Amino acid sequence: MKMKQTLCMILGTLLLAGCGGGGSSQNSGGYTQTTSMKEGETYTVHKGDQIVKSSSEKTVIHVTHIDGHEESAVTLVSGSATIKHP
Amino acid sequence: MAIVTLVLFSVLHAAPIAIMPLGDSITFGATLSALEDDPELEGRTGGYRKHLWYMLQNAKIEADFVGTESAGYNIEPPIDPDNEGHPGWTAADIAGWTYSILSTNPPDVILLHIGTNDNSTSVSGVNAILDQIDRYETESGKKIKIYIALIIDRRTHDPIYHDFNKNLMQLVGTRIRLGDNLTLVDMHGRAALQPATDYADEIHPNDAGYYKMAQVWFSALTGPETPGLYAYPYVIADAVYVDENSLLVDYGTNSVQFDVEVPDEGITF
Secondary structure (H helix, E strand, O other), X not given: OOHHHHHHHHHHHHHHHHOOXXXXXXXXXXXXXXXXXOEXXXXXXXXXXXXXXXXXXXXXXXXXXXXXXXXXXXXXXEOOEEEEEO | OOOOHHHHHHHHOOOOEEEEEEEXXXXXXXXXXXXXXXXXXXXXXXXXXXXXXXXXXXXXXXXXEOOOEEOOOOOOOOOOOEEEEOOOOOHHHHHHHHHHHHHHOOOOEEEEEOOOOOOXXXXXXXXXXXXXXXXXXXXXOOOOEEXXXXXXXXXXXXXXXXXXXXXXXXXXXXXXXXXOOEXXXXXXXXXXXXXXXXXXXXXXXXXXXXXXXXXXXXXXXXXXXXXXXXXXXXXXXXXXXXXXXXXXXXXXXXXXXEEEEOOOOOEEO
16 A cells, blocks of 8 residues: 555544544443444554454454554454454 | 654753763774774764764753763864773673663663674564663663664675564564663664765774764654654564564655554554
8 A cells, every 4th residue: 555545544534533433433331432443444543542353253453653643543454343442 | 743852851851961872883983893992093983973962962952971981082073972882792791781881870861772793683682781771770760761773784784684673673662562661763774874885894884874873863862752663563562463574664754554463452552
């Protein structure tokens, strides 16, 4: 993937996140909000966020990170995963 | 975000920042292996330290280079010649003296470029140095910021250095994940020394090469405090889960991308 496309994707994802988009969100007990990742979609994760597998199958993510930034862009490559926000 | 680390530090501390250049002959500033023991030349040996000193001065950052070695004391305009560059030393050699070195001249910041003389892909010696720094911090209560370099290659490419650096990325990332205050500085990639123009011999840079090294150290010291792009994958996941073949660093966008398998315990960013 070309770097410019990747960066555009990060910026786009940040905009989506700012508008409340970027994946389905729900409360799942306590103070944790979760987002179910969809294969091929890119999400923004922030410092403290956790990605966990949703099943026992092998799960691979693609991470793009800009030096000095608190957030990273994460794409689900295969398997199933959930983002947990503190 | 530019010039964050040292400027903020210098605002918060009345005293100059104590910076310890730590390593082997490349830190000492040697330009020719055969001349390392010549006292007259020693006075003019500054290596990257000379250029870094000037860069810090120009940026109005008050620094104090510290160490038990002295080289470059006859350079004009004058620099602070103190350092801990030990020609011929391996990482294990440095580890054996680290605690003593730190006790003698406690630094705020360490610039560590070591491994050139190891002739091995193992980073166990570097790990031992970091263990000794941890020990000193625990016993003295002093916190030290460590900038550790992916080492420069020989003039003739040596695959051992490549594998050493790969292991160093994993070591530094893992130690950051476990709480160490480290920044991995890609001296190899960012300085990008050219065999035809930047080396004095097979191992040591010439003045042009040392200038490039100083630029990289200066950028790291004055930039935002980060793990470093090559360490980042191993900060969030153990090396066994990171697909190293997918690892791609782009200095044009200052970014890293990679594939990583999600372990059972998850990945925390």
